[in-house]
Amino acid sequence: MSAALIEAKNLSKTFPGKGMFRKSRPVQAVRGIDVSVARAEAVGVVGESGSGKSTLGRLMLGLMPATAGSVTVDGRPLSDFTGSEWRRLRQRLQIVFQDPYGSLDPRRRIGSQIADGIRLHGRGEAGEQVTALLNRVGLEAAHAQRFPHEFSGGQRQRIGIARALSTAPDFLVADEPVSALDVSIQAQVIQLLADLRRDLGLAMLFISHDLPVVAQLCDRVIVMYLGRVMEEGPARPVFHRPVHPYTRALLSATPRLDAARRKERILLKGDPPSPADPPSGCVFRTRCQHAVEACAQAVPELAPFGGDGRRVACIRAAEIG
């Protein structure tokens, strides 16, 4: 794999508790995560809501400050970029959101929203480029004159992608871009993202709660639970032969067309604990069927497992893997 385009080291984010007098506990949304994404590589981030996926994405884009750890682009920390350099960096890092309804300004024509990225960075005459971008994502030039409410969810998601592409980025965070879409439309958008990656050499952090979708699109996958990485490795092998008890449970809970393909069903008990009050030791232990006393003692290290470049954070990985 070529050198990392963007790399996060020991990245953490804690949101302070809310409330003036009786502060609620701080939320540890992301806890000591390492990620690196190479040029044209797609890395998937999988986990349930509240596992810290979106926070990780925003931290990597520099849209919010990290509590600890660093993000580097081409080897330089984000904090190094200031003034006009920061603006040039902004062009290179873009985001596509989950909610196709909330992510477009309802009061502006979509052409003008897409043109923003071109104008802001003085990338030349907007009109033709907007048309090219619209065509690129499968829409027509005439659509530029319309307002967001005139489009369906899938079309809006394409518009969001066109807007992100308007600065010619080389890294894209796609935060659950297909979760709100119907399957038939989902597949169109996944195909579009795959094409963009191939044609433009776009690097991607693809956030999803859907392991099969990630296996489809990504080279590598990171499985998160309560702000920590549980398992990490090449996407297909992780999907076909998950090792960490959480990855297994997640996959077995994912509804599949062919029920026979699902291994024995692992039904997790209860709900994920609150990130404001995570369990000690292994954060998954309160729902893990393999948990033993030792699991509460120390945070399991994310250690290499097997020969396929996989890393797993479970003290019993060798026994149960």
Add this chain to the structure above:
Amino acid sequence: MKRLLIPGTLVALILLAALAAPLLGLPDPVRQDIAHRLAGPMEGSPLGRDEFGRDVFSRLIWGARTSLGVAFASALIAGVIGTAFGLIGGWFRGLGELLTVRSMDVILCFPPVLLALLVVTLMGPGAGTLILVLSVLYLPGFARVTYAEVLSARSHDYVEAVRALGAPAPRILLRTVLPNVAGPVLVQLSLAVASAVVLESGLSFLGLGVVPPAPSWGLMIRGARATMEQAPMLLFWPCAVLTLTILAMNLLCDALRDAVDPRTGGTRSRLRARDRLLPGLLPAAKPAPDTVLAVRGLTVEIDTPRGPIRPVQDVSFDVRAGETLAIVGESGSGKSVTTTALMGLLPSVARIAAGEAWLGGTELLRLPEEGMRRLRGGAMSMVFQDPMSSLNPVHRTGDQVAEAILAHRPISRAEAWRQAEALFRRVGIADPERRMRAFPHEMSGGMKQRVMIAMALANRPKLLICDEPTTALDVTVQAQILDLLAELRRDTGTAIIFITHSLGVVAEIADRVAVMYAGQIVEQGSVAEVFQAPLHPYTRALLAAVPEGDTPPAGIPGIVPPPHAFPEGCRFAPRCAHARPKCSAGALPLEEAGPGRDVRCARWQELACRSEEVPA
């Protein structure tokens, strides 16, 4: 735009009259003529003369200049500065917030009259003083409204998106945030102008505003009060123009707020709300003896400004005891309208155009509301997608379940509570005694959905309708709920209609499946048959779109047509790879393709033969 016309014209006329006062050749508004003191209407004075014999009409018009000038000037000054404060405070938070928004709170502590007295003492009375006082008074209102709006706008992804594009803060504030907070600011502006007109009158009345003999509406009211008994009309006229002006302003601002919002462009949003309420289904056969619900030819019609639409057409299906029927389709295909119609919960603009639905011996579609009410939550009940909006946030969950029992059975409260506890336990809620005393917001999404299911089961329904009950949940929690539903069905023999857009969930939970597209059932049959050997091109395309890990999923080009643009004949034709002219020739029936198997496609037989030769 039409809505702007009337209030716009009215306000324009009022402003024009005020502006044009010097050109109208009116009598001098301050020239006294004691001889005609309190005279009624007379030549040259259509509204008569006041207590100093001055022309009332002329004073009204000239007074408008002063009153409106003061009101608009102060509202605009306060609006511009206050909005800027709110934008800065809301965007930068921290120190900016302290300086701009919090400092405003100090002003709010001053009673307006006290503030006015203070300023008048310092500056002397007059229009300039009034404008200053009023602007200061309205500043906090604008700052706070804008501040609150900015805080909510900030959390929208589209604001985050322009940040990610690298736009500098002033540009984000002006181009993205400001237009989206403009609505409430405009409303605030109308309120400020209206209240400034009133306050101007009040302060002038108290002698703190405009200095006599200059005309203003407030001064006119003040003057007229003394002679109220002899000449009541003197009081009436300024009050009337005051009221009219305020009314016109309020109307105008409401209309403006709507006009600046591109979404309120007529019928669109109303159609969308309805689109979301769609469903449809299909078969046709004599109901088997254990059939719980038999629906035949259900057609729902909704009147819209573009003419009637039929979001659900000719939907027929059966559900048998202990069976789960999944209705699957993309959003807008008519799934929810179908079930809403069955529950008798259609919005008032919608009506049943045709069809019948038999729940045992009861025909649901023509049952009076009172009868429906007894069935809902009784013999048939429903679980919705969003448990938060279906549970009452101010009542304990245990009370809500007990209430559901009491609504249908004449038992004591204590007995209902006891049964509710059993239900909580039944749906797998650990520690039911404690959980029953919890409020909905104290529960996780999965737990709330369990409470909803407990409530739906409270009166042992024969039919349970679940509308995307797991869509908002995480997969591990979804798996728990699906498991619970399967177990309940096994134990109680309840028939379940399960609406979903996920084919994986269908495979997981259903015995039979009805595939809906654009308001019609296009295929139905047992899940095993339909998924193994789909007959309809749409079903095939849907299955091919599901990511299963190895073969890349294939999308279906295009989108589901909206109900006012359903194509003639086969509604899937514009997106179908196998479409031929005959597909669009006329309405297609739902044909029986085998026992319990129906399909609505002009070419299903040809296509089925072909796929046998070339296994896909």
